[in-house]
Amino acid sequence: MRFKIFLILIVVISGCHKGEAGLSRVDSWAYQLQNANPEEIVESNVDLIVMDYSRDGTEAGEYSQEDIIMIKESGILPIAYISIGEAENYRFYWEETWEENPPDWLGKENSQWSGNYAVKFWSDDWKEIVFSYIDRIIEQGFSGLYLDKVDEYEYWSDSSNNEALLLNEEEAADSMVEFIQEIKEYCTDKKEDFILIPQNGEGLIQLSNGKILESVSGWGVEELFYSGINPVSGDETNFRIDLLERVCQNDKIVLSVDYVDDGSGFSGVNKQRIEDYIQKARENGFIPYAARSDRNLDELNLYP
Numbered sequence: 001m002r003f004k005i006f007l008i009l010i011v012v013i014s015g016c017h018k019g020e021a022g023l024s025r026v027d028s029w030a031y032q033l034q035n036a037n038p039e040e041i042v043e044s045n046v047d048l049i050v051m052d053y054s055r056d057g058t059e060a061g062e063y064s065q066e067d068i069i070m071i072k073e074s075g076i077l078p079i080a081y082i083s084i085g086e087a088e089n090y091r092f093y094w095e096e097t098w099e100e101n102p103p104d105w106l107g108k109e110n111s112q113w114s115g116n117y118a119v120k121f122w123s124d125d126w127k128e129i130v131f132s133y134i135d136r137i138i139e140q141g142f143s144g145l146y147l148d149k150v151d152e153y154e155y156w157s158d159s160s161n162n163e164a165l166l167l168n169e170e171e172a173a174d175s176m177v178e179f180i181q182e183i184k185e186y187c188t189d190k191k192e193d194f195i196l197i198p199q200n201g202e203g204l205i206q207l208s209n210g211k212i213l214e215s216v217s218g219w220g221v222e223e224l225f226y227s228g229i230n231p232v233s234g235d236e237t238n239f240r241i242d243l244l245e246r247v248c249q250n251d252k253i254v255l256s257v258d259y260v261d262d263g264s265g266f267s268g269v270n271k272q273r274i275e276d277y278i279q280k281a282r283e284n285g286f287i288p289y290a291a292r293s294d295r296n297l298d299e300l301n302l303y304p
Contacts, residue, residue, distance in 0.1 A: 022077060022143060022193060023048075023217060023253045031257050031289050033057075033081055034298035038067040042074040044300055050146045050197075050220075050255075053080045053137050059092040068141040079195060080142040084130055084179065085149025089115040092136075093129045107155075107163055118155055118163075122175040131186055138187070144195025145187070146220060150176055151201030173207040177215075184215040197255065202243040210246060218253030219244060225280045226258045228293050229273060241284055248285050256286040259293045261301055 029048040030041070036051045049071065055061035071078045087094065087106060098106060105126045107118030119126050137145065153172035156164050167175075180198065187194040198204070199220035204212045224240055225232055247254050260277045264270045274290045281288035291301055 022195060026077065026253060027287060029255055029287055029289055030300050030302060031291060032297055032300055034296065038063065038070055040300060041071055041076060044076075044302055046076060046302065048077040048079060048255075050079045050081055053082075053140060053142070057088065057090045062136070063140055065139070065141050072141065072143065077143045077195070078141075079144045079146045079197065080137040080140070081146045081148060082130070082133055082137065083116070083148040084183070085119065085121050085152025085176075086110060086116045087119050087126075089117070091133075093133065118152065120156070121152055121179055127179065127182065130183070134183070134187060138190055138194075144197065144217065145183070147180065147183070147196060147198040150180065150198040150204065152176070153201070153204070170207060173204055176201070177204055177208045177212050180212060181215045197253070202240060205243045205246055210250070213247065213250045213252060216252065218255065219247045220255040220257070221286070222257050222259075224256055224258060224286075225277050226260045226273070228259055229262055244284075244286070254286040255289070256281045257289045257291050259291045259295050261290050262293045
């Protein structure tokens, strides 16, 4: 796989203090979930990489300890992606019988992402699966977890969802906060200074009165300034920024990814949009990653 590195000079106006161990030096990151090449990651010179524990998500494609050690020895923090709010039918834990006879904790398939299924994340059976997944990740040598679908609490408290248990938002949020706390304790018992970074679902910060920030090392956020190549409304962005500023105030890192690169090359309108996104993220103290607008996250797309 080949990729180009484009250089953009951005004035850093403010930033999170990033007091967590191992994160104080992080000022750049990349996000690749499919077919990531450890050698290319090493050559990228980013400070942190969010990647899958497997080249293709399957058990057969798992990275070796040597792969992860190579990334760490280059000075890059390897953080493993894991979905804790949805089950994925290509993972090692999936059983074919679930298609016809799903367990009680398995919900409907995500209409936007084939093969991804909502889960009752408060279920002990699902938690056992997640903990077994984490064991594999820790054994590989990853430095932390990037927790996706923490916003699944919104799904199970949405009255328009015909399979929801009609939990109110606070009850659903409390269950997710409790789950993340359990993950923190589980990881800390096995490995000190293990990094936890949830993605999206920053409403948990408000709904938990900031309690969730005691269990995480930072926060990841998608489509804060742009939804694809289209700007997000100022009101929505400002509301989310207010919540994410609490992350910074607690000396935590904020990783921002917007899917703003349409693949047409680093010129013209595409260049202007990429630069605008990066500047806005930097101005708010967030660390930006400008990803391709197809959202496939199948290549390194770097703009130092």
